[in-house]
Amino acid sequence: MYKLGRGAVKTLLTPFYRFEVIGHENIPKEGGVLICSNHISNFDPPVVGITAAPRQVHFMAKAELFKVPVLGPLVRSFGTFPVKRGMSDREALRVALKILKDGKILGLFPEGTRSVNGELGKGLSGAGFFALRSNAAVVPCAIIGPYKAFSRLKVVYGKPINMEELREQKASADVVTEVIMMEIKNLIEKNK
Template identity: 70%
Template sequence: MSFYSFAKAVVYGVFKPIYRMEVIGKENMPKEGGVLLCTNHIHNFDPPIVGIVAPRPVHFMAKEELFSVPILGRLVPHLNAFPVKRGMSDREALRKGLKVLKDGHVLGLFPEGTRSKTGELGKGLAGAGFFALRTDAAVVPCAIIGPYKAFSRLKVVFGHPIDMSSLRNNKASAEETTEVIMNEIRKLIEAHKK
């Protein structure tokens, strides 16, 4: 068993009794090939929650500061995470993300760049559009619908892959493409809100 699989089982064991997780649309995740998984961001626990319920291992960009935290900093790279500098264009992180997708893996992104203080969906940054346009990866929207309250239901909804062909053919901008992705996340939230 890989460390990732072991950690996934441990984290699942921790979260399962606390949150009544309902996972919808797992079958929408392509079984192979690169996948850009774009999710809203409402809580610090979003990455582990998405990681344990996704049907395939997910690689996440994680803020650089996490890698210097004692103990956690040593574990994070084994959980398929790689560092990104916030508030600036981090070319190394962009290259790494492109490689994850081109190698046929799943790259998990929170297009808002930071968690929402209100729980409402914020504006997406251009990074999601950049990855969607620069690769042939399937783009799967995902919605986490809280609240994160003990013993209450937490939904994770995987949407159908977004048809990127017209955006790619028409040379859409990264910003326009991110907006399309955010709209799909918004639709999932609206459709599955309690």
């Protein structure tokens, strides 16, 4: 279902946006990967999903989406799982860590919500938590828009962040999230 859905999304989006993907080779071909991206549009998850191909990217999505009659089952079939926002959702944390420990890709938007003005916001500690609690490669990603019909849309994947030193220093989740957000910011500034 995922491959079929990815193909359909690519077919729908490609005529409207000229995708320029930079750094695809920075996504490891195997093993757990945490892709951390800025969040400027509702289209960000499918865009990361189609540009990170051929590997499937799993995303968290707000639990309310899963209650919508047709949308809920469709979203779930793409490997997306629910998270209850505004509280500590232990089940979502467990599912996300299992994805990474099983050698799959988890896509995450550390800001937690879309940016209203397109500027990079402050990251939440969840990104640092997943980076520290798994041995996954942490790949920063920058989506550089705007999402305007027939315009160029850049998706830039940076080199995996060296987590060894941060783990040895026993850095906090907040500190690790700040490092991740700085890498995303650098990608945006270098590729505007």
